[in-house]
Amino acid sequence: MTTGFPLPMAAIAALALLSAVAPLATDMYLPAFPVMAEQLGASAAGIQVTLTAFLAGLAGGQLLIGPLSDRFGRRKPLLAGTALAIVSGLFCAFAADVGHLVVWRFLQGLGGAAGVVLARAVIADRARSAIEAARLFQVMMIIGGLAPVLAPSVGAGVVALAGWRAVFVVLAVLSTVSLVGVLRCIDESLPAERRARGGVPALLRTMGQVLANRSYLGYVLMSGFIFMVLFGYISASPFVFQSILGLSPAAYSLAFGANAIGIAVVSAISARWLGRVPPQRLVAIGIGTCLLASLLVLLCVLTGAGPALMLPCVFLAICPVGMTLGNASALAISQAPGATGSASALLGAMQFLLGAVASPLVGLGGKDTAVPMALTMAVSSMLAVLCFALLAHRGSRRAEVAAAA
Missing domain, CATH: 1.20.1250.20 (MFS general substrate transporter like domains)
Incomplete structure (x- = not known):
């Protein structure tokens, strides 16, 4: 096809x-x-x-x-x-x-x-x-x-x-x-003439140069914190949705599936918008929506709101993952055109490392409270916004100014 x-x-x-x-x-x-x-x-x-x-x-x-x-x-x-x-x-x-x-x-x-x-x-x-x-x-x-x-x-x-x-x-x-x-x-996909030369020291130098790119580092950290939002939700949702919000196993499966479909739909929308909307703007929309919705999730938890309010807020916090991760990955790797493999490696390692950290964090309060999940989602999305604003976006602006000078 x-x-x-x-x-x-x-x-x-x-x-x-x-x-x-x-x-x-x-x-x-x-x-x-x-x-x-x-x-x-x-x-x-x-x-x-x-x-x-x-x-x-x-x-x-x-x-x-x-x-x-x-x-x-x-x-x-x-x-x-x-x-x-x-x-x-x-x-x-x-x-x-x-x-x-x-x-x-x-x-x-x-x-x-x-x-x-x-x-x-x-x-x-x-x-x-x-x-x-x-x-x-x-x-x-x-x-x-x-x-x-x-x-x-x-x-x-x-x-x-x-x-x-x-x-x-x-x-x-x-x-x-x-x-x-x-x-x-x-x-x-990588012809011989485009491959890196040298041994292990050269490869390590390349990875150091990639990490020294301020914009690349910002996108990598931002992606990792968005992974924390996603993995925090995945790890805590069985207890939060069923034990605290009182959903039946069947209702929990429907809610979980709705969030999965939401990620796919938002990914499809983002793919159609690309070309008309810059990927940087799509990332900003995605992480901004994730932050606002995560703060609403935290507010719902602190006020004891029921599933009618809580579930839509969780949905709005999780769906932007579909808009954010793909665009952020492309923007990060584009910062290292001569070291695509190294750039992809550092990006993936950071995502799974921070995602793995989220799982024990959301369980700190036991299975009878949703506060750790809500805090993990809110703080992680806030850190993602900061990494985008202070490192990724500002780093790209500085590179554009330097190139024009």
Whole structure:
């Protein structure tokens, strides 16, 4: 199928699936934690370590694979990482104890990092402008950006039907499908003449230069704080919506699904607006809406408002994620045209690092209060606005002035 993009739709779908597998692998097995602890003879803390190990592999893998892809190209690291994710996922499914599961989860994260970081890099390589890259990222958000929101519900269904081990089999199958998609649809996007030269010291210097870009750093931090809003909501919503707001499991699923659809719809709207509205303005609209709605969520919690007020405010806080992350990713990576892999790696690592921080924060007050969730969303969105205003936007203005001088 042909599109107006520099990539066919099949390739875009393959890249979206690649970037979606890691968020799915993060959250799909969360509903099975109690059963896993019982069957593996482990403590709750021990099972939690398997998630920490995966996130460590995911963050570290991006920081490793991104710069290496600038040196050796995108396709080979992508194939190798996806193959590692498949094999380690199958070993997770057959792990006999929590110790082995921790090891295989780390390797699963390490391999899955290739899809996350290199999907963005391939798009940046092929896009002919920052606006085109932003439009591609928005299309990917429609296809693959729903993964972290839908993962717990999908995982609960898989666990109920076939047990927790089936979750890892499903993840291995999805990784296999994405591997086939890479083989069939995605060619090498970084020709030899555009690759970085030198060894490890040169790669480290490149990453330092990327981080020294004020505008790039602003977009990276802003994206990370928006991830905190999203992951804080995902982690706390089962308790907040059901235990505090009194929703039934069916009503909770509907509310959760409505927010997921909202993200996709806003992503589609943003993709259509690009070209008429600058991506910087779309980011500003997105994070501004997120901040205002998050403050309303906090006000609802502090005043004891019911679901009729609370749920629309949460919806308005979560939907702008669809407008913000794709555009911010394109704007960040466009600041480092000669080091796309490194720029994508640092961006992804920061997103998942701050997203992982949100999960324990929203649980600090226990399951009978929504204050930690509301505070996490409000403070994170406020920090996102500050990073955009003081670093990303101001850094871009300074660069424009310097270029004109």
